[in-house]
Amino acid sequence: MPDNKVTILIVDDEPAIRRFLRNTLAVQDYRVIEAENAEAAAWSVRHEKPDLIVLDLGLPDRDGLELIRDWRAALAVPIIVLSSRVDEKTKVAVLDAGADDYMSKPFGVDELMARIRTALRHRFTSQGTQPAFSTGQLEMDLVKRLVRVRGEDVKLSPKEYDILKELVIHAGKVLIHSHLLREVWGGETAVDVQYLRVYIRQIRQKIERDPERPEYIVTESGVGYRLQMHE
Amino acid sequence: MSETPPDAKTTPHSMTAPISLALGAAMAKPPKKFNQLAVAYSVSTLVVIASLIAGMAIKQWLAASNIMLVFLPSVLISAALYGFRPGLWASLLSAVAGTYFLSSPGDPFAVSDPANFWAIMIFTLVAAFASALAEQSRHQAATAEANARITDQMYAFSQKLAGIANADELILAALTQVHSMLQVDALILIPGQNNELDIRIALPPVDRLTFADRNAANWCVEHAKPSGGDLRVWPDATHLFVPLRTGQGVVGVLGVNRGNQGTYLTPEEYKLLDALANHAAVTVERAAFGAHVEEARLIRETEDFRNAMLSSLTHDFKTPLASILGTISSLRHYGSRYDAQTQDEMLGTAQEESERLNRYLGNLLDITRLDTGTLKPKSEIIDISDIVGAVLKRFQGWPEGVRIVTAITPDLPMVPLDFMLTEQALFNILDNALKYASYGNVVIRATSTASTCTIAIEDTGPGIPPEYLVRIFDRFYRVKSVDRQRAGTGLGLAVSKGFTEAMGGKLVASNRPKGGAVFSMTFPIARTAVQPMLSMVVNNPLEPLPTREPKAAASG
Numbered sequence: 001m002p003d004n005k006v007t008i009l010i011v012d013d014e015p016a017i018r019r020f021l022r023n024t025l026a027v028q029d030y031r032v033i034e035a036e037n038a039e040a041a042a043w044s045v046r047h048e049k050p051d052l053i054v055l056d057l058g059l060p061d062r063d064g065l066e067l068i069r070d071w072r073a074a075l076a077v078p079i080i081v082l083s084s085r086v087d088e089k090t091k092v093a094v095l096d097a098g099a100d101d102y103m104s105k106p107f108g109v110d111e112l113m114a115r116i117r118t119a120l121r122h123r124f125t126s127q128g129t130q131p132a133f134s135t136g137q138l139e140m141d142l143v144k145r146l147v148r149v150r151g152e153d154v155k156l157s158p159k160e161y162d163i164l165k166e167l168v169i170h171a172g173k174v175l176i177h178s179h180l181l182r183e184v185w186g187g188e189t190a191v192d193v194q195y196l197r198v199y200i201r202q203i204r205q206k207i208e209r210d211p212e213r214p215e216y217i218v219t220e221s222g223v224g225y226r227l228q229m230h231e
Numbered sequence: 232m233s234e235t236p237p238d239a240k241t242t243p244h245s246m247t248a249p250i251s252l253a254l255g256a257a258m259a260k261p262p263k264k265f266n267q268l269a270v271a272y273s274v275s276t277l278v279v280i281a282s283l284i285a286g287m288a289i290k291q292w293l294a295a296s297n298i299m300l301v302f303l304p305s306v307l308i309s310a311a312l313y314g315f316r317p318g319l320w321a322s323l324l325s326a327v328a329g330t331y332f333l334s335s336p337g338d339p340f341a342v343s344d345p346a347n348f349w350a351i352m353i354f355t356l357v358a359a360f361a362s363a364l365a366e367q368s369r370h371q372a373a374t375a376e377a378n379a380r381i382t383d384q385m386y387a388f389s390q391k392l393a394g395i396a397n398a399d400e401l402i403l404a405a406l407t408q409v410h411s412m413l414q415v416d417a418l419i420l421i422p423g424q425n426n427e428l429d430i431r432i433a434l435p436p437v438d439r440l441t442f443a444d445r446n447a448a449n450w451c452v453e454h455a456k457p458s459g460g461d462l463r464v465w466p467d468a469t470h471l472f473v474p475l476r477t478g479q480g481v482v483g484v485l486g487v488n489r490g491n492q493g494t495y496l497t498p499e500e501y502k503l504l505d506a507l508a509n510h511a512a513v514t515v516e517r518a519a520f521g522a523h524v525e526e527a528r529l530i531r532e533t534e535d536f537r538n539a540m541l542s543s544l545t546h547d548f549k550t551p552l553a554s555i556l557g558t559i560s561s562l563r564h565y566g567s568r569y570d571a572q573t574q575d576e577m578l579g580t581a582q583e584e585s586e587r588l589n590r591y592l593g594n595l596l597d598i599t600r601l602d603t604g605t606l607k608p609k610s611e612i613i614d615i616s617d618i619v620g621a622v623l624k625r626f627q628g629w630p631e632g633v634r635i636v637t638a639i640t641p642d643l644p645m646v647p648l649d650f651m652l653t654e655q656a657l658f659n660i661l662d663n664a665l666k667y668a669s670y671g672n673v674v675i676r677a678t679s680t681a682s683t684c685t686i687a688i689e690d691t692g693p694g695i696p697p698e699y700l701v702r703i704f705d706r707f708y709r710v711k712s713v714d715r716q717r718a719g720t721g722l723g724l725a726v727s728k729g730f731t732e733a734m735g736g737k738l739v740a741s742n743r744p745k746g747g748a749v750f751s752m753t754f755p756i757a758r759t760a761v762q763p764m765l766s767m768v769v770n771n772p773l774e775p776l777p778t779r780e781p782k783a784a785a786s787g
Contacts, residue, residue: 020557082553113564
């Protein structure tokens, strides 16, 4: 790399979208490279080693979903998907394939920048599992198995703790229902999303100030949950 | 219908008359013509005369009492060829001729020997009986032949039905078969709303049934038995009705009518009618089933269209909006960090994308106008190069690295068109060409023949896969999945085609042999139009117009 700047690859076939993303990222001191199709994107990933990829699903030569699957096998680079496809099925497929985040077009750049920062931070921190985690007034000690909110200890059942731990490890990232069920309940069959909803509700009652307007565990409709990072 | 017909107790004429009954009856045979009769009797007479001559020739070798045997072949031949009566005529003639041999030499027609008299009598009886037998086997052969013909026709008929998919055509085919095989007027009634019988199809067309016919038809459906005609059930009815029965029950009624002669069918015809009714029943059932399938297909297609429309609308609206919202939010958050040039570039993006959104909305409104039929094209005499100029002006400042070149034939005739619609149609085609032809030239070529004028837009893009050449004009249709193409491409060509056709023209897509697509709009030239032969040459062919120089593209 020529300098220490974080490199972001923008993959989108719409020139107008590339233009504002390029400008927005450039003023925040990111190095920006662009690709207008899957072929150019694959080349850039191989030769320019981006730190993060912003990917549009509808590319003229290949579907973005296939690219995610290709890259996931070999790369640990965070991928944020931007798409005008709004159905939950696509969102789940994209996240399941290994994308870190999904944003529907149109979107405000402040939201995208926050997601980019989260994904990058996660990339740099997840390389060694951090023993302690905190965001806002939520603290978690993964070694001592302690959870504190607003300075007070919170008693969580083992399942509740496992769910929160999984969210914390992937803080800022959307975890789809099936991912949480797989990680927390393991091979147990016939565990329903309803279970998860019940546990999430219990955790929220213990850690959220107002469970109806959660600050930490936010719902991604029809897709999953995300631990919201507070800066 | 609860009313009882006058004579409901009587079982109607059996529809499956036994074969012997059929044989006894005259095979719906037309009365023999005089000519045929003359031939039959003449030939029979000649055969007997031939026998007579032969008998005279061999008389010396035969015993007198055996001479009658000479005549037996002639009788059998006549009966076998022409039936019982000519056979009988031959036997009588033979008997008379025989007397000539058996009479005493002096008196040619007086048979004196009683043995000879008895020989002639017995010969006549045997000959008459043989004639009857020959007649019967002749009749059997004819029946078998008729049956074979009917079987053939029925087979051809069922083959024909198998090839028809349309419900109306199916039922019509069944009815036509009844009409032609039985020589009757025929109609099919099917229970409609409230189980009232409706005339589904009639040959020749019939609007309504008489009161008696309607009652007879209703009775037929209700009891699943024939009525009307020459049956004793509803004898006032002009038609004979037979039920159309399938595994599902009675699906309708087949009515036949011989017009003024009254509907009397021979047992053979009843059999045929029964067979035809079976076919018609299956047909009606199949038609009803086909209608369901067709309905389901329509619903599915409408659904597909709606899905395509929704995803297209989503993509086409959201993509420019994403650029606009992204640009504006970026300027709002980080505006102070941008230099003047970047700020200008970003505002330019927001403007272009808003214009794109506006064009897309325009197309959507145009499609709606086409669909609702509120579009009324004007017919003004228009100079094609004028329209091309107007379109090129709209592409001024188009940020694409493509050159638009015009090649307009000198002396191009004026064409009666709607200026605005033609311009929009041309604009959309050009817009599409520019989206795909990301390098090279796009050529607008205008040519004419004696009766037509063609504007062709040729690009140097990847061309159109042959299987999509027609579908490319479907609204919301894209060659690839919705968001894999530039936004706003799903309607433009549909609008162009709709407008072109509304003005009486044609728009077709094809591929150029050297690569790239060509869209040709062809309009008829009105004969009466004033054709000013002024110089129409606005530009030299293939030389770029000043306005179409590509502006340096801001993007990469």
